Amino acid sequence: xxxxxxxxxxxxxxxxxxxxxxxxxxxxxxxxxxxxxxxxxxxxxxxxxxxxxxxxxxxxxxxxxxxxxxxxxxxxxxxxxxxxxxxxxxxxxxxxxxxxxxxx
Amino acid sequence: xxxxxxxxxxxxxxxxxxxxxxxxxxxxxxxxxxxxxxxxxxxxxxxxxxxxxxxxxxxxxxxxxxxxxxxxxxxxxxxxxxxxxxxxxxxxxxxxxxxxxxxxxxxxxxxxxxxxxxxxxxxxxxxxxxxxxxxxxxxxxxxxxxxxxxxxxxxxxxxxxxxxxxxxxxxxxxxxxxxxxxxxxxxxxxxxxxxxxxxxxxxxxxxxxxxxxxxxxxxxxxxxxxxxxxxxxxxxxxxxxxxxxxxxxxxxxxxxxxxxxxxxxxxxxxxxxxxxxxxxxxxxxxxxxxxxxxxxxxxxxxxxxxxxxxxxxxxxxxxxxxxxxxxxxxxxxxxxxxx
Numbered sequence: 001x002x003x004x005x006x007x008x009x010x011x012x013x014x015x016x017x018x019x020x021x022x023x024x025x026x027x028x029x030x031x032x033x034x035x036x037x038x039x040x041x042x043x044x045x046x047x048x049x050x051x052x053x054x055x056x057x058x059x060x061x062x063x064x065x066x067x068x069x070x071x072x073x074x075x076x077x078x079x080x081x082x083x084x085x086x087x088x089x090x091x092x093x094x095x096x097x098x099x100x101x102x103x104x
Numbered sequence: 105x106x107x108x109x110x111x112x113x114x115x116x117x118x119x120x121x122x123x124x125x126x127x128x129x130x131x132x133x134x135x136x137x138x139x140x141x142x143x144x145x146x147x148x149x150x151x152x153x154x155x156x157x158x159x160x161x162x163x164x165x166x167x168x169x170x171x172x173x174x175x176x177x178x179x180x181x182x183x184x185x186x187x188x189x190x191x192x193x194x195x196x197x198x199x200x201x202x203x204x205x206x207x208x209x210x211x212x213x214x215x216x217x218x219x220x221x222x223x224x225x226x227x228x229x230x231x232x233x234x235x236x237x238x239x240x241x242x243x244x245x246x247x248x249x250x251x252x253x254x255x256x257x258x259x260x261x262x263x264x265x266x267x268x269x270x271x272x273x274x275x276x277x278x279x280x281x282x283x284x285x286x287x288x289x290x291x292x293x294x295x296x297x298x299x300x301x302x303x304x305x306x307x308x309x310x311x312x313x314x315x316x317x318x319x320x321x322x323x324x325x326x327x328x329x330x331x332x333x334x335x336x337x338x339x340x341x342x343x344x345x346x347x348x349x350x351x352x353x354x355x356x357x358x359x360x361x362x363x364x365x366x367x368x369x370x371x372x373x374x375x376x377x378x379x380x381x382x383x384x385x386x387x388x389x390x391x392x393x394x395x396x397x398x399x400x401x402x403x404x405x406x407x408x409x410x411x412x413x414x415x416x417x418x419x420x421x422x423x424x425x426x427x428x429x430x431x432x433x434x435x436x437x438x439x440x441x442x443x
Contacts, residue, residue: 054211054215
């Protein structure tokens with residue numbers, strides 16, 4: 001897991017997506033559509049899903065992938081997923097504290 | 105030569121020994137390092153689209169391109185449904201399967217690369233070539249130890265004789281074995297492909313040809329009685345040499361592991377009068393095919409190429425080079441190359 005994965009670096013994400021799609025980072029512009037502009041097919045979309053899940057420790061659905069069709073959209077999605085994961089972790093930690101206080 | 109005799113009109117190879125089929129130094133000592141930088145995927149196939157394609161498939165794609173380029177305008181004359189392909193490989197996806205096993209038993213199946221996963225099936229190596237070149241008649245992958253590449257020639261020729269195609273691509277591909285695997289030290293890497301078509305078809309399009317090759321495969325059990333094994337080897341040789349018989353037997357290269365079967369086949373071939381030079385096998389089926397390719401590309405007298413596995417699988421391929429003037433110009437003098 002990325003130790004600071006709640007912060008998603010846009011340029012690192014650009015490089016990751018470029019490597020996955022076999023492109024130069026400069027080709028992955030902020031608004032280039034992965035399928036229409038960059039030639040990604042369904043298999044590469046799935047590859048990107050696995051790579052991003054592993055790199056950012058998030059779970060992505062097929063609907064997520066369909067929505068995240070550009071670099072900026074993917075970045076926004078990952079930021080939201082990371083924030084949700086952090087909030088969920090904090091909530092679970094709070095529950096544990098409550099439980100231990102009750103039991104104590 | 106009859107009109108429907110299958111002749112070789114294209115030869116392609118990418119190997120650590122080099123990519124010129126007529127100049128492969130196969131008898132020049134230990135094989136070059138299969139892990140070395142001998143294959144430039146971008147130069148052979150292009151800068152993009154092959155990141156997730158296994159090495160053996162890249163090799164096969166490159167060798168096929170070279171063979172088809174060498175053959176000239178052949179695809180345009182044969183409908184896709186009349187094109188067939190036979191490929192032999194032993195270790196084409198061994199490293200890929202090993203890596204996938206590690207992923208499944210480690211981080212889990214969800215971490216498998218979706219873009220690479222389709223290649224878990226050995227058939228997909230030739231399948232990818234078929235997709236690129238519209239080979240829609242039939243497609244066959246053979247994996248018999250050591251003999252698969254020669255078996256592919258035999259199976260392909262049978263399919264052609266049965267009327268299942270008008271154009272045959274026959275080839276082999278290998279990639280290095282994982283480090284901890286038995287045989288890693290003698291790993292093979294590379295690919296070679298032959299384009300074969302009926303003599304009449306080649307003549308109709310004005311194409312030169314390299315010659316012919318015929319293959320017979322058979323089984324020689326390790327514990328078989330000497331006389332029976334010799335009879336089996338002799339029958340195979342007779343089938344290969346028919347209708348001319350055993351007059352003027354060609355010299356043979358026998359590629360085999362140090363095994364009772366290899367030793368028995370060598371003894372039987374010599375006993376039948378075939379001057380036989382034994383060559384240690386690599387870990388796959390590439391080397392026998394490279395001897396076939398080399399014999400065709402450099403021309404010269406007919407040659408036998410034999411392969412044997414420790415399990416008893418044996419194959420003999422008779423290569424009869426043909427030397428039209430045009431091909432003489434692009435191949436070195438075989439007499440000067442003869443060792």
